[in-house]
Amino acid sequence: MARHTAPDPTRRNEQSRAAILTAAAELVAEVGFGKLTIEKIAARAGVGKQTIYRWWPSKGAVVFDAFLAANRDTGGGLDLPDTGDLAADLRAVLRATADELADPAFDRTGRALTAEVLNDPDLLREYRERLLDPLLEVTRARLRAARAAGLIPADADLDLAVELLYGPMYYRWLHGLGPLDHAYADRLVEATLSALEP
Amino acid sequence: MARHTAPDPTRRNEQSRAAILTAAAELVAEVGFGKLTIEKIAARAGVGKQTIYRWWPSKGAVVFDAFLAANRDTGGGLDLPDTGDLAADLRAVLRATADELADPAFDRTGRALTAEVLNDPDLLREYRERLLDPLLEVTRARLRAARAAGLIPADADLDLAVELLYGPMYYRWLHGLGPLDHAYADRLVEATLSALEP
DNA sequence: GCGTCAAGACGATACGTTCCGTCTCGCCAA
């Protein structure tokens, strides 16, 4: 029988929570998501299985939270400065994204997370709300400012623009189509800005 | 103990093979990849488990083969005509891709397959060799012809061009960022061709 | 031709193992 009452968050053990997320992050990088088990996470974290089941609904949710926690530590990269030079600002964020995707440590966890998110609508929604939409929105906001300043056409499609920036890089990353370096990031920015002109 | 000798393909039962692939395709659409089991496939196909384990190394490989078999039936869409009108030809293939991705029946299987491919390097290699690379190459070839005809600049980066065409659509599909209709396909073609100009 | 026979794929299923998700213990802190 499932529990009748929700657990009390104020009594939650922070050490256990952190240990679980750390163990999950380590294990997903070591054995991959498919061979990752709740029991292994509990064992490495020195934690009872029930403590995991009490706070997370699925293995995917644990790994997702671990990913979020790790990304929060690195700042999340959700600041897109406005120096006035639109191309330079976009290059900065695209280069940072490329660096992240090219990092082998990120690669395995990122792929595992992506695979889960694709097949779990709840997880996808949470992924969009907490990671993807904020990233796209700050990018869109930067483009909107440039549009207001007359640097790009007034009728530019900003939704399409952000997809032109991130879509190809994501595509290249997932399929291993080519190197993810700064030159590639720069070319994407150049191509996108060129596409926005009529 | 694992088998020491490879099975003899000439003695393979074609009915069993087809029944397994059909059952796998049906089940992945019904219950999703995560809840799909080899035992369920064997039961529905009216086949012994060992017959599956004899010919496929993993659940992912079975689903992948099922996907390939189904796609071969529909022709695979690997013909990109050259009518002389580059934009029209690209719109045709992008629209067809959008229709496919927007099809709910394709969506679930496609996501399941993508998730598997992302985390299995062997599967990714086979996916690229048998599906992705041929698609990208016919597109690249069409662009190459246009470049030779002087319709696009001589220094156009064709690898980047195909990523600009397919990457954003794939990105939008996986993350559910917006509708995958013909208008979107047309805008992608327009943006890509515009980006190729200096 | 034709009977014989070994090889091997097949459906079926038993087996030990792993992991699932639930539960029930004391233990301990709020």
Added chain:
DNA sequence: TTGGCGAGACGGAACGTATCGTCTTGACGC
């Protein structure tokens, strides 16, 4: 005193392997 905690027992599901007996196939001897 309440409720989260570590630990682990529990029944169930699916794993992947190992054999069954059956059936088809191809090689060989006559």
